[in-house]
Amino acid sequence: xxxxxxxxxxxxxxxxxxxxxxxxxxxxxxxxxxxxxxxxxxxxxxxxxxxxxxxxxxxxxxxxxxxxxxxxxxxxxxxxx
Amino acid sequence: xxxxxxxxxxxxxxxxxxxxxxxxxxxxxxxxxxxxxxxxxxxxxxxxxxxxxxxxxxxxxxxxxxxxxxxxxxxxxxxxxxxxxxxxxxxxxxxxxxxxxxxxxxxxxxxxxxxxxxxxxxxxxxxxxxxxxxxxxxxxxxxxxxxxxxxxxxxxxxxxxxxxxxxxxxxxxxxxxxxxxxxxxxxxxxxxxxxxxxxxxxxxxxxxxxxxxxxxxxxxxxxxxxxxxxxxxxxxxxxxxxxxxxxxxxxxxxxxxxxxxxxxxxxxxxxxxxxxxxxxxxxxxxxxxxxxxxxxxxxxxxxxxxxxxxxxxxxxxxxxxxxxxxxxxxxxxxxxxxxxxxxxxxxxxxxxxxxxxxxxxxxxxxxxxxxxxxxxxxxxxxxxxxxxxxxxxxxxxxxxxxxxxxxxxxxxxxxxxxxxxxxxxxxxxxxxxxxxxxxxxxxxxxxxxxxxxxxxxxxxxxxxxxxxxxxxxxxxxxxxxxxx
Numbered sequence: 001x002x003x004x005x006x007x008x009x010x011x012x013x014x015x016x017x018x019x020x021x022x023x024x025x026x027x028x029x030x031x032x033x034x035x036x037x038x039x040x041x042x043x044x045x046x047x048x049x050x051x052x053x054x055x056x057x058x059x060x061x062x063x064x065x066x067x068x069x070x071x072x073x074x075x076x077x078x079x080x081x
Numbered sequence: 082x083x084x085x086x087x088x089x090x091x092x093x094x095x096x097x098x099x100x101x102x103x104x105x106x107x108x109x110x111x112x113x114x115x116x117x118x119x120x121x122x123x124x125x126x127x128x129x130x131x132x133x134x135x136x137x138x139x140x141x142x143x144x145x146x147x148x149x150x151x152x153x154x155x156x157x158x159x160x161x162x163x164x165x166x167x168x169x170x171x172x173x174x175x176x177x178x179x180x181x182x183x184x185x186x187x188x189x190x191x192x193x194x195x196x197x198x199x200x201x202x203x204x205x206x207x208x209x210x211x212x213x214x215x216x217x218x219x220x221x222x223x224x225x226x227x228x229x230x231x232x233x234x235x236x237x238x239x240x241x242x243x244x245x246x247x248x249x250x251x252x253x254x255x256x257x258x259x260x261x262x263x264x265x266x267x268x269x270x271x272x273x274x275x276x277x278x279x280x281x282x283x284x285x286x287x288x289x290x291x292x293x294x295x296x297x298x299x300x301x302x303x304x305x306x307x308x309x310x311x312x313x314x315x316x317x318x319x320x321x322x323x324x325x326x327x328x329x330x331x332x333x334x335x336x337x338x339x340x341x342x343x344x345x346x347x348x349x350x351x352x353x354x355x356x357x358x359x360x361x362x363x364x365x366x367x368x369x370x371x372x373x374x375x376x377x378x379x380x381x382x383x384x385x386x387x388x389x390x391x392x393x394x395x396x397x398x399x400x401x402x403x404x405x406x407x408x409x410x411x412x413x414x415x416x417x418x419x420x421x422x423x424x425x426x427x428x429x430x431x432x433x434x435x436x437x438x439x440x441x442x443x444x445x446x447x448x449x450x451x452x453x454x455x456x457x458x459x460x461x462x463x464x465x466x467x468x469x470x471x472x473x474x475x476x477x478x479x480x481x482x483x484x485x486x487x488x489x490x491x492x493x494x495x496x497x498x499x500x501x502x503x504x505x506x507x508x509x510x511x512x513x514x515x516x517x518x519x520x521x522x523x524x525x526x527x528x529x530x531x532x533x534x535x536x537x538x539x540x541x542x543x544x545x546x547x548x549x550x551x552x553x554x555x556x557x558x559x560x561x562x563x564x565x
Contacts, residue, residue, distance in 0.1 A: 011454045015323050016095055016445050018087030020537075043456040049449070 003038050004077050006070075007056040010041045013049035018066075022053060025067050026074075033078060089129060090288035095446055096121050097143050098296055102450035105300035115161045117144060135182070139288075142180045146293045151178055167301075173430035176277050176292050176423060179268045183289035186266040187249045191231040194222045197243035206235035206244060254284035256500035257386060276381040278500055278524045279423030279533035292423045295437035300447060302415050302437075309341040311408050313401065313435075315420030316347045316467070316475035317529040320545035321441040321536045322448075322455055328549060329461035336462065338451040341414060347467025349404030350375070350474040351558035357397045358487045361519055365492065370510075370517050373480055375399045377428035378524030379503055387507045398432070400474060401425055405434035419444050421532030424524065440534035466563060468555035475546040476539075477528035481521040486557065492518040499526035 006026055010019050023041065030037045045054040051063035057073050100117050104110040118137035130136050142152040144160040149170030155163060200220045207215045207222065214228035215235060222244075224235070236244040251268050252260045259274035260281060268289060270281075281290045302308050312335055322331055332343040353375060364371045374380055374395035383390050398406070405416045417437040418425055429435035439447075448455065470486070473479035477498040485494060495517050497503030503522045509515045525531040527539035535542060555561045 010323060010325075011456045012323065012445065013099075013449045013454070015456075016099075016442075016449055017092055020324070021087055044454060049454075 003036060004074060004081075005038045005040070005056075005058055006074060007040045007042050007045070009043070009045045009052070009054045011044045011049065011052075014053040017052040017064075019053045022055065022065065022067060022070055026070070029071065029074060036078065036081060037074070088286075090286070093121065093140070094143060094288065094291070095442065097140055098147060098294075098443060098446035099449050101144065101147055101297060102300050102447045105297055106304060106447075106450055108304065110297075111161070111164065114144065114164055115159055117160075139180060139183045142182055143291060146178060146180070146291055148297050149293055149295070151175060151293070152180055152182075153178070167298075170293075170298075173427075175270070175272060176427045177270060177275060177279065177282060178291060178293060179270060180289050180291055181265075181267045183287050184267045184285075185287045185289070186262075188247055189249065189262055189266055190224075190226050190229075191247055192224055192229060192233065192236055193245050193247060194224060195243050195245050197241045198222050198239075199241055199243070201240070203240075205238040205240070209234045209238050250284040250286060251281040251290060254280040256280070256504060257382065274385060276378045276385060276500070276524065277424040277427045278378040280500075282423065283533050292426060292440075294443055295417070295426075295439055296443050296446065299417055299437050299439060300450075302417075303339050303447075308415055309413065310415040310417055310436075311342040311344055311412065312340045313344055313346050313349075313404050313408070313416055313418045315401070315418065315422070315425075315529060316345070316350060316472050316479075317421050317532065317535070317542055317546060318419065318441065319475075319549045320542055321421070322445060324537065324541065324545070326455045327461065328464050330455060330458055332464055333460040333462040334448070334453055334455055334458050337458075337460075338448065338453055340417075342408075342412075343462075343464075344404060344408065345464060345466035345471070346400050346404050346418070346420075347471030347474065348561070348563055349400035349402070349407070350471035351468050351561045352403045352407070352564045353397050353400050353474075354470050354480075354483045354487060354558040355564060357395050358484060360395055360397060361484060361488060361492070365518050369393070371395050371519050373519070373521045375474065375480065376424070376523050376525075376529075377422075378424040378500065379497070379522035381424070381427075382500065382503060382522075382524065383507065386504070387511060390507060390510065399428065400471070401428070402432045402434060405432065409434045421525075421529055421535040423533055441536050442534055445536070465554055467553060468558050468561040469550040469553040470556070470558040471561070472546060472550035472553060475528065476530040476543045477523050477526070478521070479528060481519065483558065484519055484521075487559065494519045494521065496520070497522040498528070499531075500524045 008022050026039050030039055048054050053065050055062045055065045104113045118140035122133055122136040145152045148163050150163045151171050198221045212228050212230055214225045215222055236246050257274050259271045261269050263269045302310050335343050361371045372394045401418045408416055415436040419439050426438045429438045470483045481494040497506045530542040531539040
């Protein structure tokens with residue numbers, strides 16, 4: 001079964017732009033879909049700090065991520081599993 | 082005031098602060114300051130107001146506040162004009178300010194009839210209204226706003242809940258009735274009542290109320306090679322810079338971005354605990370009681386709303402002032418207090434020992450502007466200024482637990498947790514309804530751990546502070562030799 005790997009940057013610029021809340025919310029989704037989602041935190045993603053918060057989903061980088069945006073991306077990928 | 086969500090309003094404010102700090106630290110602020118709004122609000126970017134021009138204009142007002150100027154009194158000046166007036170800042174007159182341009186003039190009709198009205202036969206609303214303000218027009222109840230005295234009885238009796246109580250978020254958040262509106266229906270703060278707690282700043286969904294900041298002046302001091310500066314970290318600092326960022330890492334990192342020393346305000350709290358403890362002993366001997374003095378909003382609430390109780394307030398200065406005075410005794414450093422508090426900004430204006438006050442958020446903006454990433458930073462420097470007692474001041478109940486620990490369990494201690502509860506208790510004290518020796522008053526729910534400028538959930542901060550307090554080498558304030 002293929003997993004969805006969500007990597008959220010928790011470096012200081014991303015933390016300041018709401019990374020912690022993204023993690024909190026992702027953990028809620030993770031509970032629902034259990035082993036289908038792998039959640040990791042990273043310390044910096046390609047130094048794209050100007051566009052914080054940065055999240056990688058299955059290797060693809062997303063900038064200025066809001067919770068709505070992230071949820072949409074993850075749910076779309078879940079639907080395709 | 083628990084979890085402060087990072088809303089779009091918060092993000093915009095932080096982007097402005099990071100950009101300002103960056104330009105000051107790189108010595109380019111003079112040429113760049115007026116370009117900041119254009120850089121952040123792009124033509125094709127997300128839009129929250131009518132147009133990009135308004136978005137930018139509001140950013141300009143925020144920059145004025147960040148320079149320490151009240152945007153209302155400096156409407157015709159640009160941020161660049163104000164930048165040249167260093168030293169003339171009016172931030173000490175009012176800390177909490179309304180940005181009129183951003184205020185949406187929310188409706189101020191307190192009671193309105195909604196579509197749920199069925200024009201029922203009983204029409205209890207009409208019957209209960211003491212001023213005959215309700216009539217039925219076109220099959221629906223109607224409130225004549227000119228007659229309405231906002232008593233709320235109609236809303237209570239309607240069986241359909243069809244009469245809506247409309248309170249502006251800022252007004253609802255204010256425990257001391259300091260928010261009114263001006264002739265243009267913009268929010269207006271009555272400073273004779275305001276206690277600087279910062280609740281309205283958090284409550285306004287348009288970001289129209291904001292606190293002034295020393296951000297620019299702190300950055301100026303950082304790059305000034307002739308000036309040295311000591312950071313005073315409030316007891317609630319643990320976990321504020323990222324849940325996994327250890328206190329020892331924060332200390333080392335702050336020194337790397339050119340702060341000269343980092344000290345725990347907990348040490349000041351230890352000193353306060355001892356002094357206030359002695360004061361309390363005297364009061365008890367005189368069969369009198371003592372009100373705590375470390376929360377400036379609580380102190381201001383007494384001064385503005387219960388002035389008769391002023392003489393009962395402890396004469397001991399706050400932990401912030403205590404530690405700053407101690408630093409000034411032995412060094413020529415500038416002092417900058419870092420905390421979760423808006424009210425400390427106002428308090429610092431009365432004490433020359435505290436040069437600047439920043440919130441955790443504002444310091445983090447400076448850290449980001451300095452290209453420092455705490456998640457990657459590994460160096461550590463030991464923190465050992467405070468005993469467990471001093472560290473405990475960070476949350477509601479901490480101070481009173483320390484007093485019980487120092488004086489024995491026989492004293493009557495009450496806690497005011499949050500401004501509403503404080504007001505309630507103070508009223509009861511006035512009416513002689515409570516017997517007490519000591520009252521701990523904290524304007525924020527949860528104590529400083531629940532302050533308006535916290536970056537973490539109150540409970541998380543409390544837990545992390547408790548762990549940090551357990552690690553202290555000295556358990557009690559009277560064991561801490563540094564208090565001497």
